[in-house]
Amino acid sequence: MAELQDILTSVLTRNGLITAFVFVGLLMAFSYWLSARLTGGRLEGSAIAITLGLVLAYFGGLYTGGSKGVADLPLLAGVALLGGAMFRDFAIVATAFGADLSAIRQAGLVGAVSIVLGVVVSFAVGACVALAFGYTDAVSVSTIGAGAATYIVGPVTGTALGAGSDVIALSVAAGLVKSVLVMVGTPFVAPLIGLNNPQSAMVYGGLMGTTSGVAGGLAATDPKLVPYGAMTATFYTGAGCLLAPSVLYLIVRAIL
Amino acid sequence: MVIFGVALLAVCMLAGMISGEAIGRLIGVDANVGGVGIAMLLLIMLSNLSRERWQLNVTTESGVRFWSAMYIPIVVAMAAKQNVIAAVSSGWLAVIAGVLAVVVSFALVPVLSRIGRRDG
Numbered sequence: 563m564a565e566l567q568d569i570l571t572s573v574l575t576r577n578g579l580i581t582a583f584v585f586v587g588l589l590m591a592f593s594y595w596l597s598a599r600l601t602g603g604r605l606e607g608s609a610i611a612i613t614l615g616l617v618l619a620y621f622g623g624l625y626t627g628g629s630k631g632v633a634d635l636p637l638l639a640g641v642a643l644l645g646g647a648m649f650r651d652f653a654i655v656a657t658a659f660g661a662d663l664s665a666i667r668q669a670g671l672v673g674a675v676s677i678v679l680g681v682v683v684s685f686a687v688g689a690c691v692a693l694a695f696g697y698t699d700a701v702s703v704s705t706i707g708a709g710a711a712t713y714i715v716g717p718v719t720g721t722a723l724g725a726g727s728d729v730i731a732l733s734v735a736a737g738l739v740k741s742v743l744v745m746v747g748t749p750f751v752a753p754l755i756g757l758n759n760p761q762s763a764m765v766y767g768g769l770m771g772t773t774s775g776v777a778g779g780l781a782a783t784d785p786k787l788v789p790y791g792a793m794t795a796t797f798y799t800g801a802g803c804l805l806a807p808s809v810l811y812l813i814v815r816a817i818l
Numbered sequence: 819m820v821i822f823g824v825a826l827l828a829v830c831m832l833a834g835m836i837s838g839e840a841i842g843r844l845i846g847v848d849a850n851v852g853g854v855g856i857a858m859l860l861l862i863m864l865s866n867l868s869r870e871r872w873q874l875n876v877t878t879e880s881g882v883r884f885w886s887a888m889y890i891p892i893v894v895a896m897a898a899k900q901n902v903i904a905a906v907s908s909g910w911l912a913v914i915a916g917v918l919a920v921v922v923s924f925a926l927v928p929v930l931s932r933i934g935r936r937d938g
Binding site: 582583585586587589590608611612613615616617618619620622623624629630631632633638641642644645646649650651652653654655656657658659660661663666672675676679680683684687688691692695706709710711718722731732734735736737738739740741742743744745747751755756757761762765766768769770771773774777778781785788789792793794796797799800801803804 | 827828830831834835838841842845847848850851852853854855857858859861862863865866879882883884885886888889890891892893894895896897898899900901902903904905906908909910911912913914915916917918919920922923924925926927928930931933
């Protein structure tokens, strides 16, 4: 019996990516079953699957003490590869196949505006919260503000400005909260904010900016909108890394 | 052949990533600026062009469509590997900053969409 278990573990671990296919396949099958049985199809199966993924990631982290959710379990290490940036970006690019070029052209300008506005607004909100919590130095306030943009902009800004590692960790956490909330919340707010056409999807992607959040949120709302939202979202982190440690930091310093 | 589609997709992604990296270097930012977005534009232009000039073979197309269909499972895997513990247990500052940023951004979506529609 112990030998059988040994064989099983060894095979599943050595073929991590394949095991990840099975894991995600089972998780989605269960989610679609829940969707049909419990919600009569009202709550999209993919939305349930993404939420369940996050819940499992929580318990995975609780159990292993690691930072990669279920992927810290040796058996499920392949999930980190399947859900990593390489496959994610590859699949996002693939969704663009057959997207409507004229819709993108039409929303091009407002899409660009939404990116800059999205960075500035999130930064300002994060900075105000940092102030409310008693941070008064421009470097910390700017780093936390940048973290409210995305969890990449935060540490990039913090490192550039020489912020303390505790503040950088906070900025990453703020960005993580944002991305998790966008993933889970988008399907629920979508009807309220008119998120049902390519143009609003581009605006949404530009305002939210978190690639993983937007990717998950749109997948759970309407997969047809994915290419439009993802397109603007991928420019957001770059814009944030550009604006936060420079113009936005200088403004904060001038005000404080 | 299916691999032609997969290779076409891969070329678009790499070309986009390289451009994004180069733009980042040019403007002095330590990040990939819009690499995925540029890759998507490339693929969209190729697929729009192909309808007029050269028809992509159905099998070739299926190489791209497979990865497009794998998108949601990949996102589910991405969700399952997030550092949710850090997001939840980092204290109120991070939670409030994250939540407020999302709420304000959500609220701005209809405002900007409306402006865009008026211009268009």
